[in-house]
Amino acid sequence: MSFVKWIGAAIGWSFGGPIGAIIGIALGSIVDNATDSSPLLGERQAGKKWRRNPHQRTTYQRQRTQRPQTRSGDFEVSLLILASVVIKADGKQDQRELDFVRQQFTNMYGKERANMAFRLFKGITKQNISTRQVCMQIKQMMDHASRLQLLHFLFGIAKADGLVTQDEIKQIYTIAGYLGISSRDYESIKAMFYNSTNNAYKILEIEKTVSDDEVKRAYRKMAKKYHPDRLSHLGEEHREGAEEKFRQVQEAYEHIQKERGFK
Structure with a gap:
């Protein structure tokens, strides 16, 4: 070409x-x-x-x-x-x-x-x-x-x-x-590239003081925001990058689950 x-x-x-x-x-x-x-x-x-x-x-x-x-x-x-x-x-x-x-x-x-x-x-x-x-x-x-x-x-x-x-x-x-x-979205994505004690909470755009139910709601919201299907119009070539963000949201949630001991 x-x-x-x-x-x-x-x-x-x-x-x-x-x-x-x-x-x-x-x-x-x-x-x-x-x-x-x-x-x-x-x-x-x-x-x-x-x-x-x-x-x-x-x-x-x-x-x-x-x-x-x-x-x-x-x-x-x-x-x-x-x-x-x-x-x-x-x-x-x-x-x-x-x-x-x-x-x-x-x-x-x-x-x-x-x-x-x-x-x-x-x-x-x-x-x-x-x-x-x-x-x-x-x-x-x-x-x-x-x-x-x-x-x-x-x-x-x-x-x-x-x-x-x-x-x-x-x-x-x-x-x-x-x-x-938004500054919250900016901090969420920035936290995916830095290691700190509160990174998981920043990725989910919540404070460490929130309840377990609020953590769950935040996870559902972020999983929807970063779902790879939202970038399907860009073609299969961008799916891996989209999946990376989605995976980091999942890992942040699992980290908080383990830390707090809820399911």
């Missing part, structure tokens, strides 16, 4: 708005660097199509009043852009974090698609990105369950080098706010 055809077939609403502009610049740098003998030469003109006519209404602009279903490709490019923001948060790009992104994309999409995504990712990391504008587009166009999955992945990137810096935490917190993710 050619690079441009992969992009064109994979995305929907992310073709427009600030995300589309970022993709266009990254794609343009790829085709502009191609030599006359390169297989990408035939894509050079196609790449120019991404330089949007300012008078042309985009898919993003037309659909602002309704939220279309997020495609796997929309999630993919949103993830690439936000990953680049987090990786640069501490002022450097750690190879372990880059390797984590590549490995996760390989696990989700296969080697060929992951390689194409990583080429695009390199073009994205060279740009100065308005985090607020990108996140506002994602918030408006992407469902809540998918946004939670984005946040889970971003914490995974930050933790990939074994040390989550305060700059990375601050950046992810800012992203969560722009994405319309």
